[in-house]
């Protein structure tokens with residue numbers, strides 16, 4: 001507690017946002033689903049309001065569910081009868097979704113994303129197990 005307190009440290013610059021090794025998209029993620037894959041324009045986004053665009057590039061109906069989970073991509077447990085995962089499962093948190101849309105259609109949803117690990121998936125019967133999932137990381 002010396003009296004000569006406030007030594008102004010050299011730069012007035014605050015902490016710059018750190019760079020990510022991944023593609024960081026500012027608040028927008030474009031995805032395309034088909035049999036049997038989902039592609040995404042971003043591997044990583046900043047937390048906060050994010051607009052998801054989902055284009056159904058397949059030949060049957062698909063959906064885009066935004067799931068926050070630390071489970072390995074593709075490893076959300078599937079109910080053998082329903083052939084889909086339970087969206088209330090405590091090991092995941094469904095943040096929101098673009099509800100199922102026709103082939104050739106595009107839908108959007110704006111979601112507020114906390115930081116963490118995510119999977120963007122289609123949870124129609126059989127679709128997740130067939131490979132309709134892609135990872136997304138949400139950073140601070």
Ligand SMILES: [Cu+2]
Pocket residue numbers: 033061062063122123124127132
């Ligand atoms: Cu699907």
